[in-house]
Amino acid sequence: MLWRRTTGWPTWDWTNPFDELDRMRREMDLLAEGLTRGLFREPVAGVFPLMNVTEDNDNYYVRAELPGINADDLDISVTGDTLTVSGERKIPDEDEKARYHRREREAGKFSRVIALPSQVDTAKVQAHYADGIISLILPKVETAKPKLIPVKTS
Amino acid sequence: MTDKETKALQPKAKTEVTQPAESTRPGLVFTPDVDIFETDQEIMLLADMPGVKSQALNIDLHENILTLDGEVEPPESADERDLLREYRTGKFHRQFTLSQAIDQEKIEASMKDGVLRLRLPKVKAARPHKITVKAK
Numbered sequence: 001m002l003w004r005r006t007t008g009w010p011t012w013d014w015t016n017p018f019d020e021l022d023r024m025r026r027e028m029d030l031l032a033e034g035l036t037r038g039l040f041r042e043p044v045a046g047v048f049p050l051m052n053v054t055e056d057n058d059n060y061y062v063r064a065e066l067p068g069i070n071a072d073d074l075d076i077s078v079t080g081d082t083l084t085v086s087g088e089r090k091i092p093d094e095d096e097k098a099r100y101h102r103r104e105r106e107a108g109k110f111s112r113v114i115a116l117p118s119q120v121d122t123a124k125v126q127a128h129y130a131d132g133i134i135s136l137i138l139p140k141v142e143t144a145k146p147k148l149i150p151v152k153t154s
Numbered sequence: 155m156t157d158k159e160t161k162a163l164q165p166k167a168k169t170e171v172t173q174p175a176e177s178t179r180p181g182l183v184f185t186p187d188v189d190i191f192e193t194d195q196e197i198m199l200l201a202d203m204p205g206v207k208s209q210a211l212n213i214d215l216h217e218n219i220l221t222l223d224g225e226v227e228p229p230e231s232a233d234e235r236d237l238l239r240e241y242r243t244g245k246f247h248r249q250f251t252l253s254q255a256i257d258q259e260k261i262e263a264s265m266k267d268g269v270l271r272l273r274l275p276k277v278k279a280a281r282p283h284k285i286t287v288k289a290k
Binding site for chain 1: 160161162163164165167187188189190191192193194198200202203204205206207229230231233234235236237238239240241266267268269
């Protein structure tokens with residue numbers, strides 16, 4: 001493959017016949033992705049936790065669903081325009097005699113870095129955890145806030 | 155019984171209910187992740203329902219069908235604009251059929267940090283009765 005790509009010679013290479021299938025599958029995936037992209041984007045970052053970021057004129061708001069986490073097990077830090085949320089979700093062991101029927105909830109560590117569109121006032125960042133949702137309010141720095149520019153008429 | 159080593163959590167999109175029993179109201183409906191386990195005395199159910207306040211949760215047990223319903227208020231205020239949206243919010247709904255008789259009077263439910271903990275005690279008759287085999 002590499003040989004062919006670097007030299008551009010015709011196909012006397014050892015191409016695996018599945019490569020072509022692979023390529024087709026990738027293209028189909030891209031096509032399907034394009035179709036579903038319209039309304040809602042499925043996880044893009046591929047890093048836990050999934051986040052929703054919104055803004056108004058003064059603040060950025062970052063939210064993530066993290067049910068059943070101790071606030072002490074959450075680690076949030078902000079530097080300039082980068083937000084880091086890491087922590088661990090623990091699911092305590094139940095009665096050892098318990099027989100499980102379903103086990104869908106997962107425990108584990110996570111860490112995610114997210115870049116915000118502009119600098120934030122790190123001293124005034126607020127974090128709040130309620131009902132299994134972490135919400136952060138990150139005030140924008142003055143220079144990042146939209147300014148109304150009055151138009152003068154002469 | 156579980157491996158003690160902590161693994162890294164992987165993101166997964168919430169599963170939408172494909173056919174909500176009654177969709178009289180608009181909005182998205184998701185299936186909460188649950189753990190269900192059983193001891194001799196009770197059945198325990200733990201469900202992840204982030205964003206559901208205890209007063210917005212509805213638990214119903216009727217003819218062995220256990221129904222969980224959780225309403226979620228959208229957390230965003232009206233003047234916020236989306237920059238990145240990786241998860242959607244909506245209500246939670248899930249039903250289970252219980253195979254054993256449950257003592258309805260003693261059901262306990264608690265909601266903490268978006269996790270429901272539901273204790274369903276079995277009625278006396280449904281508890282396993284140990285039968286000792288007598289040797290002659």
